[in-house]
Amino acid sequence: MQRKPAKEYTTEQQLPRLGTAPYLKLMERTAASETNQYAAHLGLIMLWLGDNVLDLVDHDLSSFDITESKLDLLLLLSLHDGQELVTPSSIADRLGIRRSSVTSLLIWLEKRNWIIREPYAKDGRMTHVRISPEGSMLLQQVLPTFWSTCASLVEELNKEEQEVFRNVLVKLNKNIENRLGAGR
Amino acid sequence: MQRKPAKEYTTEQQLPRLGTAPYLKLMERTAASETNQYAAHLGLIMLWLGDNVLDLVDHDLSSFDITESKLDLLLLLSLHDGQELVTPSSIADRLGIRRSSVTSLLIWLEKRNWIIREPYAKDGRMTHVRISPEGSMLLQQVLPTFWSTCASLVEELNKEEQEVFRNVLVKLNKNIENRLGAGR
DNA sequence: CCCATATAGTTAGATTATCTAATTACATAC
DNA sequence: GTATGTAATTAGATAATCTAACTATATGGG
Structure with a gap:
């Protein structure tokens, strides 16, 4: 789950970054005719971003020896406690x-x-x-970092962008939770 | 990676869905004072959505016996081929x-x-x-489904929402790729 | 020209997060 | 009071990662 590990040695020749263009070209050739390619492009970036977000969060949590999914479970237990x-x-x-x-x-x-x-x-x-009490203490220690990482994900957006983005995110997340049949 | 597997038997008592409210309350108590809680809320939903997106994509790909990460590698090879x-x-x-x-x-x-x-x-x-030629044939078979799944992630958004969402996504993804030091 | 060191790739062995199938224990309904 | 259902665990598998050690090749300096 660790992105960008320290190099094993120094580096070598790299592959050039392609960007999205060749993906879109390929999409034109391989998408079904009924697929909305503009939407598919958007979904593709969303998939990439989601991947990167998980990596970043796990990276920031790694010093606490816990992963996002285990923190999620501890939070669940904490919020339902009693x-x-x-x-x-x-x-x-x-x-x-x-x-x-x-x-x-x-x-x-x-x-x-x-x-x-x-x-x-x-x-x-x-x-x-x-x-347990120890688990609660762990949460006390981890959560400040966790919230700060969450905030850092979107802090470069201006107030207005954040507002629009929020509505879209909530809408999309509700919909996908329904499709998956699980959710918070 | 499989969400919502068929029940092992029929179901049992469920936990109520909490929604975001209790998470926000907890955040108030546990976030560092310098953390922008509005942004953190946004980031949290983004993290959840990212998780759900990966689950859904892998679910849709599972009938082809390939995961998103392996498809990603095949795409990489295909796009750099020659x-x-x-x-x-x-x-x-x-x-x-x-x-x-x-x-x-x-x-x-x-x-x-x-x-x-x-x-x-x-x-x-x-x-x-x-x-290989067989790998390329696999891509031909898988990609229509893959693009259609990508599109389905955002298809409920109207044209205007998609437009705004796209700008935000591109911006966020660029930023996070820089932070992680890897990207497409 | 040879040796020291750097680099490319693989192997071995571990961890995390999931799965299915089988097992054990308890509960309940007819 | 036995058959069946449900809860939890165990056993064993797979995927996706890691580190450390190893092999083979390349290269630059004496």
Whole structure:
């Protein structure tokens, strides 16, 4: 997940950056006739940007030895703490992954004492999962950096651009959450 | 990478969707004073959207037994074909990953006959990597779906929204590519 | 001309994040 | 009270990355 690692040695000949032009040319030749190519271009940049955003956030979090996806889970636990019964199943449902994948995440987090798993008395099949005091402390340490990274992603936009951008983002994200059937 | 897998059985009690409100409340308590919280909110949604976009694209590509990142590499090879000497090193440099990671990708692609690796005569240490006819045929098959998926990401936006969104996206992506030191 | 060092690529072995299938334990309904 | 459903875990796989070590080739200075 680490972009731009230190060079193994010094550098070599590079490939020139192509930019978007050749992608668009290829699109003209290979897109179905009913595809809106202007929209596809936009979607392509969005895909690239999303990729870069994840890389940057994980890079900024790496000094805390946590990834964006694990931070996401800790946040989930923190925000539901004392509200609802959180179980591996409900986590899996929310994150759109398998229960067994959640088990792996929980084992990892529990090893670091950031969460607590305890049997749920009212139904012996279930496990109650919650964030631990140590986990909450970790959040206190990580979140200032996390929010600052989030802000840095869009800080070069002016107030007006941010306003328009926000409306578009919210709209797109709602739509895609519906398509995927999972969301926050 | 697969979101929303078929349920293992039928469903269980779900966690309520929180929306953004509790995240913003938490941000108020935990952001550094110099962080622009409006921007951070925007960045957070962008991060979520990026995550969802990658999931959706990989989902749409899964029937072709290829992931977005491998398709990206095939596209890279296709667009540079006959132009520049493409080697594992130059690919690694471009993708911002290690040479050894590139070797793994190339082995996987070569096994399927989608690329050709051959020794480079002018420098015996190098390997010339190029897309094979079979690889090009695969692209022909996959790309219509890929472009259509890209388009579907933003198709609900009206013409005007798309116009503004595009300018913002291009700006943000340029900036983040500079920060990461890699880009297309 | 040879050797030291740099570079290209691969291999070995690890980690993270996912999956499916099988297993264990508990709950419930007929 | 047995069959079936559900919750969680385990076992084993794959993908995408990493670092470290290794092999082979290239090159520049004595």
